[in-house]
Amino acid sequence: MSFLHRRGFVLSAVALTLSGAGAARAETKDVPCTDIFPFLLNYLNLPAAERTHFRLAYRLSVTGARLSDVKLVLKHNGETPLGVAADNTLTPLPPVAALKAKAPVTVTRPDGSKIGLNLLIAAAxxxxxxxxxxxxxxxxxxxxxxxxxxxxxxxxxxxxxxxxxxxxxxxxxxxxxxxxxxxxxxxxxxxxxxxxxxxxxxxxxxxxxxxxxxxxxxxxx
Structure with missing residues (x-):
C-alpha cells in the first residue's frame, strides 16, 4: 500500500488480505493495528486545528462471504469490536496509544473468503x-x-x-x-x-x- 498512489488516499489498498486454505472453518489472525490503519497516527499527530474538516476512513470489502460474517476486534486495554458504518468504513478508529503500541486487531472471517481494506480521505x-x-x-x-x-x-x-x-x-x-x-x-x-x-x-x-x-x-x- 502506498501513500503516493496517484489518487492520494483514495482506493489505496491496505496491506491486509486473508484467504483460506479450504478447511470448513473460520480463520482468525492477529494483525497490528498500524497495518490495518496506515497513516492514522500521522493524521492524529497533526495539530487538531489542522484537521477539523477532514478525516481518514478505512473501507472494508469482502469476497466470498457476507460483510457481517467478518469480525474485527481491537485488543488494547480490553477488547473493542470494530463495527462497520453505513458507508462500509470501520468504526471506531484506534486511539493514539493503541497505534503507538501497535496493538493487535483480531480478524476473523469465514474460510475461503478474502477481505481487504481501502484507505480514503474524507470531509469531516x-x-x-x-x-x-x-x-x-x-x-x-x-x-x-x-x-x-x-x-x-x-x-x-x-x-x-x-x-x-x-x-x-x-x-x-x-x-x-x-x-x-x-x-x-x-x-x-x-x-x-x-x-x-x-x-x-x-x-x-x-x-x-x-x-x-x-x-x-x-x-x-
Whole structure:
C-alpha cells in the first residue's frame, strides 16, 4: 500500500488480505493495528486545528462471504469490536496509544473468503443535502496540506487533492450568493463533484440525496 498512489488516499489498498486454505472453518489472525490503519497516527499527530474538516476512513470489502460474517476486534486495554458504518468504513478508529503500541486487531472471517481494506480521505462534515461552500473548501485545503505534511520529504509526489466527491448522491448544484445555480459535474460512476477552484463564487452546494461519504479526491489522470 502506498501513500503516493496517484489518487492520494483514495482506493489505496491496505496491506491486509486473508484467504483460506479450504478447511470448513473460520480463520482468525492477529494483525497490528498500524497495518490495518496506515497513516492514522500521522493524521492524529497533526495539530487538531489542522484537521477539523477532514478525516481518514478505512473501507472494508469482502469476497466470498457476507460483510457481517467478518469480525474485527481491537485488543488494547480490553477488547473493542470494530463495527462497520453505513458507508462500509470501520468504526471506531484506534486511539493514539493503541497505534503507538501497535496493538493487535483480531480478524476473523469465514474460510475461503478474502477481505481487504481501502484507505480514503474524507470531509469531516455531517451527512446533509446542503453544505456551505466555505466548509467544503476548508476540508479540501486541510486535506491537501495535511497529506503533504504527512508525506514529509516525499511531499512533492502527493497528488493534488482538489475536489469533493459526494458518494451516494446522484446530482447537485453550486449555488452563488445571488441564487444563480450551476450543475455539478459527475464522476464516471455518477457521483456529483465539487471543485472549489472551479466554483469560486459558490456560497453553498445542494444535493438531491444525502451522501454516504464526502470523499476528497484528485483529478483522475
Amino acid at each position: 462534515l455531517p451527512p446533509a443535502t446542503a453544505y456551505a461552500a466555505p466548509d467544503l473548501k476548508k476540508a479540501v485545503d486541510q486535506a491537501h496540506a495535511g497529506a503533504k505534511k504527512a508525506a514529509g520529504v516525499m511531499s512533492l509526489a502527493v497528488p493534488n487533492l482538489d475536489r469533493i466527491v459526494f458518494v451516494g448522491a446522484s446530482s447537485g448544484q453550486a449555488v452563488a450568493a445571488d441564487g444563480k445555480a450551476a450543475a455539478l459535474p459527475k464522476t464516471r460512476d455518477g457521483h456529483p463533484v465539487f471543485e472549489p477552484a472551479a466554483h469560486s463564487t459558490a456560497a453553498r452546494v445542494t444535493l438531491d440525496k444525502t451522501p454516504t461519504l464526502l470523499r476528497i479526491d484528485a483529478r483522475s489522470k
